[in-house]
Amino acid sequence: MAELIDVLLFAFLLATAFYVLLSRDLLAVVMVAGIYSLLSAGMFLVMDAADVAFTEAAVGAGVSTLLLLIALTATGRWEKPAGHRVVPLLVVLATGATLVYGTLDLPPIGKPDNPPQVHVAPHYLERSGEEIGIPNVVTSVLASYRGFDTLGEVVVVFTAGLGVFLLIGGPRRRRGGEK
Amino acid sequence: MMLAAAGVAVLVAMGLAMVRAFLGPTVYDRILAVNSFGTKTVLLITLLGAMAGRADYFDLALLYALINFIATIALMRYAGSGELSREEGEDA
Known part of the structure; x- marks a missing residue:
């Protein structure tokens, strides 16, 4: 049953990703990207990372939809057909091939003596309940053990939003002045 | 079994x-689809919580329902006028 839910969510994720890639209607792309974000939030929830899922839903489906819509008001709804796409495709393929080549040196997924499984994870799994007092291990890692890391992420997101508003805010003010 | 059938549905x-x-x-078909997709995500989370017997998923479902409308309102504004915040800015 759980496997069926996983498979269906992954299939939906793939379908939305391909739609975002292929569609030229950018407004539809913004909406489907919101669906993509809700789906990946569902995936995170199935993997028992409840607060990661909630962050994904709030940022992905809420805030980034707003930011993309603000960008659309400044640009336009339809993507212009691009001419030559061979060089970008080659660059992307080369980068992807390099990354896949890099993964060959990584330890195999799920092996019990992998570095991530033997470093601090056992400590978190065994002791986080009594040390932090939060029943969910993922939450206690994010909110307490890596609290400064999360604070840094908040600063990054805030700076990104501020940058977008400063960039998009300019032409809007000018249009107001023309009236 | 009932819950599993409901989840599949x-x-x-x-x-x-x-x-x-x-x-x-049209744009409005898509807006309605995205909004109902968010509602169905809330339902799916509730069902997952019921299947796993975890009450804290219901709080999450409530939070999802609370943030679900933001994108819909923004999309409606954009579809209606092509702008997002002109009217509010002029009122202020």
Whole structure:
């Protein structure tokens, strides 16, 4: 049953990703990207990372939809057909091939003596309940053990939003002045 | 078993909403599809919580329902006027 839910969510994720890639209607792309974000939030929830899922839903489906819509008001709804796409495709393929080549040196997924499984994870799994007092291990890692890391992420997101508003805010003010 | 059947039904409904979001001839079809997809995500979370016997999933479902409307309102504003915040800025 759980496997069926996983498979269906992954299939939906793939379908939305391909739609975002292929569609030229950018407004539809913004909406489907919101669906993509809700789906990946569902995936995170199935993997028992409840607060990661909630962050994904709030940022992905809420805030980034707003930011993309603000960008659309400044640009336009339809993507212009691009001419030559061979060089970008080659660059992307080369980068992807390099990354896949890099993964060959990584330890195999799920092996019990992998570095991530033997470093601090056992400590978190065994002791986080009594040390932090939060029943969910993922939450206690994010909110307490890596609290400064999360604070840094908040600063990054805030700076990104501020940058977008400063960039998009300019032409809007000018249009107001023309009236 | 009942819950599992309900979960599959909700997933099928999610798939149908996605089809409408992909094909939707007008903007409003897509807005409705995205909004109902968010509602179905809330339902799916509630069902997952009931299947796993975890009450904290219900709080999450409530939070999802609370943030679900933001994108819809923004999309409606954009579809209606092509702008997002002109009127509010002029009133202030």
